[in-house]
Amino acid sequence: MFSARALGGRLSQNQASVTTRSLYCVQQKRSWQRLPVSCSRRNKREADRIPSWSSANKQKHGFSSGGPSESVARKLRSGAKSEMSVSDEKLRKFKESGLQFPEFESEKVSQAMVELRGALGVEADKFDKETLTWFLKSRRLDVEEAKAKLLAYDAWLEENQFRSIMKEDVADMAAKGMTEVLPQKDVLGRPVVLVKVAKHYITERDLQDTKRYCVYLFQEAVKQMPMEYYDQDENSVKLSFLTVWDLRNFGTLNADIPFLKFFIDVMFKYYPKRVSQVLLIEPPLVFTPVMKVIQPLMGKYATLIQTVSVEEAEEYLGYSLPYDVSELGSSSWW
Numbered sequence: 001m002f003s004a005r006a007l008g009g010r011l012s013q014n015q016a017s018v019t020t021r022s023l024y025c026v027q028q029k030r031s032w033q034r035l036p037v038s039c040s041r042r043n044k045r046e047a048d049r050i051p052s053w054s055s056a057n058k059q060k061h062g063f064s065s066g067g068p069s070e071s072v073a074r075k076l077r078s079g080a081k082s083e084m085s086v087s088d089e090k091l092r093k094f095k096e097s098g099l100q101f102p103e104f105e106s107e108k109v110s111q112a113m114v115e116l117r118g119a120l121g122v123e124a125d126k127f128d129k130e131t132l133t134w135f136l137k138s139r140r141l142d143v144e145e146a147k148a149k150l151l152a153y154d155a156w157l158e159e160n161q162f163r164s165i166m167k168e169d170v171a172d173m174a175a176k177g178m179t180e181v182l183p184q185k186d187v188l189g190r191p192v193v194l195v196k197v198a199k200h201y202i203t204e205r206d207l208q209d210t211k212r213y214c215v216y217l218f219q220e221a222v223k224q225m226p227m228e229y230y231d232q233d234e235n236s237v238k239l240s241f242l243t244v245w246d247l248r249n250f251g252t253l254n255a256d257i258p259f260l261k262f263f264i265d266v267m268f269k270y271y272p273k274r275v276s277q278v279l280l281i282e283p284p285l286v287f288t289p290v291m292k293v294i295q296p297l298m299g300k301y302a303t304l305i306q307t308v309s310v311e312e313a314e315e316y317l318g319y320s321l322p323y324d325v326s327e328l329g330s331s332s333w334w
Contacts, residue, residue, distance in 0.1 A: 084318050086187045094316055095188055099276035099304055101236035104141060109133070112141040119147045126154055133230045134239065138272040153270050165216040173213040177327075181220045187318040189238040190276065191221040194321075198249035198328040202256045211262050218271050240276035244313060246321075247283040249328040255290050264297050278305045281313050 086094075116136055117124045124132070127150060135153075139145040157163040167174075174180070178199040182192040200210075221241040229235040267275045283291070295302045314320050 084314065084320075086315060086318060090315065091187060095237060097277065097306060098188075098237065098242075099240060099273060099301075101137075101233065101240075101273070102140065103233035103236075104137065106231070108141060109136070112136055112143055112146075115143045116146055119143055120150065123151065123154070130227055130230045134274075135272070137233075137236070149269075149272065156270055160211075160215075162212065162215045165212060165219065167216075170209075170213045170216045173209055179213065179217060181217055181224070182317075182322070184317070184319060185224070185238075186242050186316055188242075189235075191224040191241040192317060193217050193221055193241060193243045195243065195245045196323075196328055197245055197247050197254050198251070200256060201253050203253060205256065205259075207258060207262075210256075210259050214259075214263060214266065218266065218274065222271075222274065237276060240274050242277050242279065242316065243275055244279045244281065244317075246281045246328065247287055248281060248310075248325055250284055250287050252286060255287075257290070257293055260290070260294060261297065264294070268301075276304070277316075279313050279316060280305060280307050281310060283307060 113132065113136060116132060120127075127135075132146075132150070135150050136143070136146045139149060176199065177196065179193065179195045182194055184192070186192050224241075225239045226235075229238050280287075294305075298305065308316070310321065
């Protein structure tokens with residue numbers, strides 16, 4: 001049974017109580033109603049029992065009588081991502097559904113930059129121009145707020161030894177195939193961080209290693225952003241990134257509240273406004289208590305979270321997900 005401690009350490013008493021009770025109820029309710037898409041994670045017999053689960057969808061997810069469909073098999077063999085065309089109307093909708101970025105007069109930005117460098121003194125040499133610009137704009141050109149954020153960010157990097165994380169430092173985590181920065185950007189030109197949540201087990205993970213890998217991926221996503229866009233407010237969205245959390249096959253053993261709290265802290269405190277949108281792919285009922293914890297922590301930015309189907313997620317990306325649902329393994333319900 002999940003305890004309040006296992007679910008998050010510093011959760012409030014009410015949050016921990018509600019979350020623990022919710023998980024208990026989900027665990028005990030053997031006959032909850034499952035959406036057809038949830039059954040795509042089980043075996044062929046279960047899929048066959050649901051009339052609304054079309055033969056086309058069964059074939060797409062590898063339930064045809066002859067095994068995985070040829071298109072799925074071909075994608076698994078080659079890792080190819082089929083490109084998709086997106087209308088201007090959808091591009092506008094996608095942009096409006098994410099974080100909005102204000103525009104600033106270039107003269108005011110230049111003046112604020114001079115003031116920020118002066119306020120930081122010798123500490124300004126620790127940051128490149130792009131980092132100074134981003135923190136300044138994220139604070140709406142408030143020099144004192146930007147200074148405080150930058151110094152806190154620098155101290156956090158130093159204290160946790162996050163300043164220069166090398167690829168070899170996180171090789172073991174990367175080899176697990178749970179999380180990655182995709183090689184292709186989404187339709188808005190944003191880097192994409194993909195998380196296959198069902199491959200993450202709270203009973204097996206080392207929290208500090210997971211945190212380090214998370215920061216490494218943030219850093220890698222930022223490296224994908226063109227430096228010239230820092231002076232172009234119309235391209236500010238391309239200086240943020242999209243996070244996609246694939247929740248198919250999610251079970252209670254995949255619920256990691258301590259890490260989620262860390263992720264949200266990183267978003268707000270140390271990489272402000274870098275995450276402009278969060279997609280949750282097909283969250284099952286068992287994810288509901290976790291969502292009840294996340295939403296209050298996100299505050300007003302909870303509106304950035306979008307629950308989507310696989311097809312909708314691929315529209316945001318502009319290409320097919322580079323893996324099949326079978327790669328996620330079986331659900332860890334208990």
